[in-house]
Amino acid sequence: MTGLVAVFRKEMAGYFTSPVAYWVIACFLVICGFFFWANISFMSLVSLQAMNNPMIAERINLTDVVVRPLLQNMGIVLLFVIPLLTMRVFSEEKKSGSIELLLTYPISDPAVVLGKYFASTLLLLIMLAATFPSMLLLFGIGEPDPGSMFAGYLGLFFMGAAFIALGIFVSSLTENQIISASLTFGSALLFWILSWTSTILGEPWGALTKQLSILEHLDSFYKGLISLQDVTFFALFTAFFLFLTLRSLETHRWRG
Amino acid sequence: MIEVEGLTKYYGRLAAIRDVNFRVESGEIVGFLGPNGAGKTTTMRILTCFSPASGGVARILGMDTRDESLKIREKIGYLPENVPLYEWMRVKNYLRFVAQAKHVPSGERSKEISRVAESVGLEQVMGKLIRSLSKGYKQRVGLAQALMGNPPILILDEPTIGLDPKQIREIRHLIKSFSHNRTVILSTHILPEVSQVCDRVVIINKGSIVAEDTPANLMRTHGKYSRAQVIVRAGESEAISLLSQVPGVRSVSASASLNGESSLLIEAAPEMDVRPDLARAVFESGWDLLELKSLQVSLEDVFIDLITEEAEDQESSDDGDRKEAAV
Numbered sequence: 001m002t003g004l005v006a007v008f009r010k011e012m013a014g015y016f017t018s019p020v021a022y023w024v025i026a027c028f029l030v031i032c033g034f035f036f037w038a039n040i041s042f043m044s045l046v047s048l049q050a051m052n053n054p055m056i057a058e059r060i061n062l063t064d065v066v067v068r069p070l071l072q073n074m075g076i077v078l079l080f081v082i083p084l085l086t087m088r089v090f091s092e093e094k095k096s097g098s099i100e101l102l103l104t105y106p107i108s109d110p111a112v113v114l115g116k117y118f119a120s121t122l123l124l125l126i127m128l129a130a131t132f133p134s135m136l137l138l139f140g141i142g143e144p145d146p147g148s149m150f151a152g153y154l155g156l157f158f159m160g161a162a163f164i165a166l167g168i169f170v171s172s173l174t175e176n177q178i179i180s181a182s183l184t185f186g187s188a189l190l191f192w193i194l195s196w197t198s199t200i201l202g203e204p205w206g207a208l209t210k211q212l213s214i215l216e217h218l219d220s221f222y223k224g225l226i227s228l229q230d231v232t233f234f235a236l237f238t239a240f241f242l243f244l245t246l247r248s249l250e251t252h253r254w255r256g
Numbered sequence: 257m258i259e260v261e262g263l264t265k266y267y268g269r270l271a272a273i274r275d276v277n278f279r280v281e282s283g284e285i286v287g288f289l290g291p292n293g294a295g296k297t298t299t300m301r302i303l304t305c306f307s308p309a310s311g312g313v314a315r316i317l318g319m320d321t322r323d324e325s326l327k328i329r330e331k332i333g334y335l336p337e338n339v340p341l342y343e344w345m346r347v348k349n350y351l352r353f354v355a356q357a358k359h360v361p362s363g364e365r366s367k368e369i370s371r372v373a374e375s376v377g378l379e380q381v382m383g384k385l386i387r388s389l390s391k392g393y394k395q396r397v398g399l400a401q402a403l404m405g406n407p408p409i410l411i412l413d414e415p416t417i418g419l420d421p422k423q424i425r426e427i428r429h430l431i432k433s434f435s436h437n438r439t440v441i442l443s444t445h446i447l448p449e450v451s452q453v454c455d456r457v458v459i460i461n462k463g464s465i466v467a468e469d470t471p472a473n474l475m476r477t478h479g480k481y482s483r484a485q486v487i488v489r490a491g492e493s494e495a496i497s498l499l500s501q502v503p504g505v506r507s508v509s510a511s512a513s514l515n516g517e518s519s520l521l522i523e524a525a526p527e528m529d530v531r532p533d534l535a536r537a538v539f540e541s542g543w544d545l546l547e548l549k550s551l552q553v554s555l556e557d558v559f560i561d562l563i564t565e566e567a568e569d570q571e572s573s574d575d576g577d578r579k580e581a582a583v
């Protein structure tokens with residue numbers, strides 16, 4: 001446990017001593033802020049038009065017009081941002097050779113991987129938490145559904161945590177950070193859009209690609225539903241790529 | 257104590273080390289020598305549990321590197337070649353990380369960091385970023401992390417490479433001070449360093465151990481010839497042709513000639529002292545003998561001889577194989 005904490009603290013220090021984390025968080029917040037402003041503007045425009053039509057006015061609510069689209073956009077922004085957070089995790093250690101020292105300290109390989117994973121996940125949590133005050137503002141102008149909001153954030157967190165595991169695995173394969181980031185983005189995008197192939201492929205492969213698609217499982221969270229099946233999917237996705245990272249480290253050891 | 261038996265490591269089909277056997281007793285400082293690509297780093301990586309062996313056994317303090325890797329890693333301080341550090345960290349924060357990684361109890365960390373920093377002379381740079389340090393200080397930070405937690409076994413790969421003469425002397429002193437309370441394996445290309453610091457030497461070439469003894473014994477038993485230097489007042493070519501005829505002399509070469517004085521390097525069979533015959537030959541020819549001294553065979557000579565012998569043996573066995581195949 002001490003080893004895990006040591007790796008976790010070193011990784012957090014690594015994020016905040018380089019400008020990368022600050023820039024990534026700043027870009028994420030600026031883009032999310034832009035979407036928030038655009039959605040609010042759209043809401044006020046639609047509300048003005050609805051003043052002449054009470055039937056439409058009844059159907060307009062903050063959750064459907066602002067919260068849900070904002071969370072969906074945040075998911076897409078995370079797809080771009082997470083590879084930038086994970087690209088250095090193992091690639092930098094491999095390039096500098098510091099992985100040789102790290103793997104000769106009395107820290108088990110799972111503790112090394114988890115220490116790094118938890119640090120990246122905490123950064124994701126910080127990014128998501130930083131968008132939360134703008135959501136709280138909505139309670140001042142209307143009545144958004146807090147349950148939907150919570151479920152949406154939970155979905156984004158699970159998705160982000162799963163992509164971090166994928167990104168850490170990819171970074172353990174290469175010492176080039178650019179390759180690491182682009183390969184993580186490509187793989188994450190593939191998992192994102194996998195369900196699009198379901199109609200083309202037909203049964204049974206179509207059902208399989210649908211089940212493996214991130215978007216398919218994230219959609220329930222956006223709708224305010226937290227199902228055990230979706231939570232299990234993200235947990236297994238994360239565990240699978242962390243396991244592959246461990247195998248990758250073992251291969252690295254064998255190659256000496 | 258370190259025991260290595262039949263250690264073998266393959267990278268694909270290539271054997272980096274093959275059937276390596278040696279033993280290092282507690283409190284010993286052993287020099288691990290070999291040309292580049294001989295298998296030194298591979299052996300060290302197996303001993304530090306970074307990389308598993310393909311065959312054979314390596315035991316540290318009686319524990320097998322394969323079965324008790326984590327326990328062994330607690331007992332080892334390792335300084336890899338090129339000292340890979342987290343350059344974006346400050347020295348103090350880096351040592352704090354290492355202390356935590358090596359399970360130094362939280363209450364003792366500050367004391368341990370101060371102790372280690374003092375032992376390698378890092379007190380002045382504790383607040384500096386590692387990337388801003390000179391090569392010598394980076395090397396010291398590398399040594400400091402190896403010493404953290406007071407491990408009983410130290411494995412140091414080229415600890416003095418890139419240091420200035422003063423720093424080299426300080427680091428050598430430090431390593432020498434470890435004798436009797438720590439077991440040290442020291443890999444280096446600087447052979448005088450081995451003679452000064454190490455109790456014993458293990459020479460590895462092409463993945464196999466070719467010699468293992470104290471530096472003094474190696475120099476005594478593996479010297480292929482005895483050497484002497486002669487300075488005479490005579491022409492260089494005449495002196496060479498005369499001294500080449502002295503019984504036991506294998507070769508004579510000129511090392512310098514100035515103002516009619518010739519300095520010659522004589523190589524003779526190892527068991528023969530040719531100095532009286534050399535002196536007699538010079539006197540009988542009527543030249544002035546200005547200097548005659550015997551030169552000691554250095555560890556460098558032994559090292560070069562051993563790895564060249566290996567290469568020659570290999571070549572002759574390859575030739576034999578080729579001839580057999582042709583027949």
